[in-house]
Amino acid sequence: MSELNIRKAIDKISQGEIRIPAFQRGFIWDENLVAHLMDSIYKQYPFGSIILWRTKEQLKTERALGNFRLPDIDPDYPIDYVLDGQQRLTSIFGVFQTDIEPDVPTEWNKIYFDMQADESMQESYFFALYDDQADPQRYFPIGAFFDTVRYRNATKNLESREAELIDKVQERFKEATIPVQSIETDDRAKVAIVFERVNRLGIELDVFQLLSAWTWSEDFDLRTKFDELAEELEPFGFGAVGEDTNLLLRCSAGIVSGNPAPEAIMGLNGAIVRENFEKIVNGIRGAIDFVRNNIGVEKLNNLPYPTLLIPLSYFFAVEGERQVAVNDDQRKSLLKWFWRSCFSRRFSAGVFTNLRRDLEEVKNLKIHGNSELSEIPCTVDSEFFSETSFSIRSVNTKTFILMLAQLDPMSFVSGNRVNLKEVLKEYNRNEFHHLYPQKFLKHLGFSPRHINRLANFAFMSRADNRKLGGDRPSIYRQWIPSNYQEIMKASAVPERALFADDYEEFIEKRSEMLAEIAHNLRDNGMVRL
Template identity: 60%
Template sequence: MDGLPIRRVIEHVISGSLRIPAFQRGFVWDAERVAFLMDSIYKGYPFGAAILWRTKEQLKTERALGPFTLPDRQPEYPIDYVLDGQQRLTSVFGVFQTEIPADGDTSWTNIYFDMEASENFQDSRFVALDPQEADLERYFPIGTFFDVLGYRNATKGLDAQKASLIDSVQATFKEAQIPIQYIETDNRAKVAIVFERVNRMGVELDVFQLLSAWTWSEDFDLQNKFTELADDLKPFGFESVGDDTNLLLRCCAAVVKHDVSPGALVSMDGSEVRDRFSEVENGIKGAIDFLRNNFNVESLDNLPYSTLIVPLSVFFAVGQGKSVKLSTSQRETLIRWVWRACFSRRFSAGVIRNLNRDIEEAQKLRTLGKSALAQINVSIDAPFFSEQFSVRTTNTKTFVMLLAHSRPLSYVSGQPISLASVLQNYNRNEFHHLYPQAFLKKLEYAAPEINRLANFVFMSSQDNKTLGGVAPSIYRGRMDSVAVPKILERSLCPASLFDDDFEAFIEDRSQMLVDAAKRLIGS
C-alpha cells in the first residue's frame, strides 16, 4: 500500500490527475466529521485507505470534488479516479488548498486547532468554527498549514509557547501520509467488481451509477435527459428529482424492465432506454402530479421515501401523447399503498425486493384495474408518535404528511395555512411545540420528552411568538376563541391540550393520530 503526503494530494487535484467519476455520490460530510478526521491524522490513528483507479482513458462524465470544479488534466498524466475515500480526500483538499475557488458552501473547511485544550487520546483538539466567532488567541486556523504567507501571518501574534506548539502540529500534517491503494487497469469489468465490493455495505444503486455511466455513455447522454426533466419539474418544486441519479435510474429500470436490480440495468442498452424515455418521463411526471394532488407534497424533501416515485412511475408510464385515466378504485389503492408504505417503513430495508414486488403490482393495477399493491402489513400504535421530531427522518416526514392531510389552520388567526409555501421551504422553523419548551423545562422535562412527535404541529415562528412560552391554558386566550374547536380538529389535537397535563395530553393526542392514520391505511 502506498501513501500520499497531503501536499501531493493537493498537487494531484490541482493538476487534474485526481478526479471523481460520475458514478460516485457527492460530498456529504459536515464540519464536525472533517474536524474528527483531522484529529485522527494528527494523532496517527487509522482512518482507512483511499482506493484509486489509475487509467489512461478519461471518462465522459465526471463529478466535482465537493464544491470545487476540477481543472482539465495535463495530457501526459495518467488519471486516478477515486473509487473509495472521496469524503476523506475532499476533506483534506478542501481544508488545506488555496488555489481553486469554490462553487458552493465551504463552511465545513473552517477547522481550527484548540491550543488550550488538554492533550488526551479520546477528545479531539480540532473544532469547526465560524471564522467571525473564532478567538484566534485560542483557536488556530489549520487551513494555513500549507500556505507560507498565510501561516506566517497567522502565527506572528502567538507567544513563544503557542508558536512552538503550532509548529509541531504543522510538522505532523506535513509529514502525514494518506494511505492509498491503486488499481492500475483499463479493464472496466475488473473496476466494476472492485467498486461493487467496496460499496457492498452501502446502497445498491452505487453499482447502478457505475454501470450506467459505461453502458450508455456512447450513444445516449442520460444525464442531459435528466437535466431537461429537472427543468420541466422546476415549476412544481421537484427539480431536485433531476439531481437524484439513483432515483431516476431506478425509474428507468422499473419502466423498461419492471426490475430494479443491478442485473436488470446491465441488460439494458442506450437505444432501449432512449426509445422508451418518453414513457419514463411521463411516468415520473405522473407520479409527482399524483403525490402533489393527493398528499400535499411540494418537494422531494417532503416524501418519507423518494423511492415511492418508482412504482408510481410504472403505473403512469405511457408513451408520448397518451395519459393514464385513474378510476376511483385505482386512485384509492394507490393512496392506501402510499400511506401503508410510509407507516410500515417499507423502504428502510429489503429495498429491491419490496420495490420489485410493488412494481409488478402497480403494473397489474394499471392493466387489470386491480392488484394486491396496497396489501402491505402495517401496525400503527401510540409509540410511533413518541419518536423524536427531526425533519429529515422517515417517521417525522410521515407525521408531517398526516398533519398536512388534515389541512391545518393557524393557531392564532384560525385561517388556513398555506401548505404550498410551508412545504416548499421545508424546515424545522415551520413546526413548533404545542406544549412550549419553556413551560415544560420549568416542569423539569428533558428534551427527548419535549420533542416527541405528538407535541408538534404546523405553526409559524410568528404564531409561536404570539402564543409565547406559557401554559396552553394561558395561551388559549391569545387564539381566535370562535375558531379554537376547528383549529384543534384540523391539527388532530384533543381538547385536553388546555388542561396543562402534558402526559395526559401526549396520550390523548397520540391516540388521535393513530386513529387518523388507521383511517388512511384502511384498517
C-alpha cells in the same frame, strides 16, 4: 495513499486531531445511509477514500462533526481538516464512539446487525432501529464493537452460534481500513482549488457516468435529457427529481425491466432506453402529479422515501401524449400502499426485494384493475407519536408532517388555513413548533427527548409561535381566535388536554387521536373525520 483503521480514526477525532472546516456543508446523511455504509464496510465493498488537509494553523471557524462538538487541540500539533469524506467519517464516529455526548440527541447512529438475515450480497444486514424495536435475540447494537464493557454486556446472553457470528462481525470492523489521501500545505489558495475540484468534478465514476459512457449514443445525451426534465419540473417544486440521477435510473430500470436493482441498471440497453424515454418521462410526471394532487407533496424532500416514486412511475408510464386513467379503486389501492409503506418504514430494509414485488403488483393493478399492492403488513399505534422524536429529515417525521397536511391545518393565531403549498415547498423546521412550549417544559424538568416527541408538534409558523410565546397553553389560549375548536380539529389536537396544562395526559390523548388518523390512512387511503 495511506490507510486509517476505525479505532484510530475514532481516537484522532475524539482528540480533536481530525476536524471539519466551516466551508463544508455539514452532516446530511439519514439513518438509512449510515446503515448502508456499515453494510458496505462489513461486506468489504469499496466505500471511498477520504481527503485530509494537514495544516499547523487552526481555522477561526469550524463545524461540529455532525452533532458532536470536538475538543480543542494542542496548538503545537498539526490538524487534519476533512476536504472529502465527511459523511462517512461522521457516520463511523457517531456509530462507534462512546466518549463525546452529542449536542443534540441523535437517532441516526443507532445501527443494529440482523443476526437472522439471509445471506445476500445485495440486501443489507444492518438497520437503523429505535431501542424498543430492536429485539436483542435478533438485532445486535454494533455501537458496542469498540467498547469492551458494553460489548461484553451485549453478548453475554447470546447463544453460542449468535455469539460466534457477532465476534466475526466485530472482527471485520476492527480489521477494516479507510483509504486516506492527504495534502499538507498552509497555502489556502491551493486548498481552495482542491476543495472546489473535489466537489465540482467528484472523485469516483458513478453508475450514471458509466452508463452514459458505455450505452448511450452521441445523438442521445442522457445528461441533457435529465437536465431538461429538471427544468420542466422545477416550477412545480420537483426540480430535485431531475437532478437525482440515481432515482431517475431506478425509475428507468423499473419501467423498462421491472427491476430497479443495481444489476438491472448496469444491464440496461441504451437503444431500449432511448426508445422508451418518452414513456419513462411520462411515468415520472404522472407519479409527481399523483403525490401532489392526492397527498399534498410539494417537493421531493417531502417524501419519506424518494423510492416511492419508482412503482408510481411504472403505473403512470405511457407512450405519447396519452394519460393513464385512474379509477377510484386503483387510487385507493395506491394511496393505501403509499401510507402503509411510510408508516411501516417499508423501504428502510429489503429495498429491492420490496420494490420488485411492488412493481409486479402495480403492473397487475394497471392492467387488471386489481392487485395485492396495498396488502402489506402495517401496524401503527399511539407510541409511534408519543415515543418518536421530531427530526425534520427522518422518515417518521416526514410521514407525520404529510399526515397532518391531510387535515388542512389552520393558523393558531389568525385562524386562516395554512398555505401548505408554500410551507411544504420551503419545508424547514421554522414551520413546525411545540404545542407545549420548550421553555415551559424545561422549567418542569422534562428532557429534550420527552419535549421533542411528535405528538407535541403541529404546523405552526415562527410568527405564530412567537406570538403564543413560551407560556403554558392555558395562558397562550387567549391569543387563539374564537373558532379555536375548528383550529384544534384541523391539527388533531385534544383541546381539553391541551389547555389543562397536563403534558403527559396531553401526549397520551393526542397520540391516540393521531393513531386513529393513521389507521384511516392505512385502511382507507384518506382521512375520514
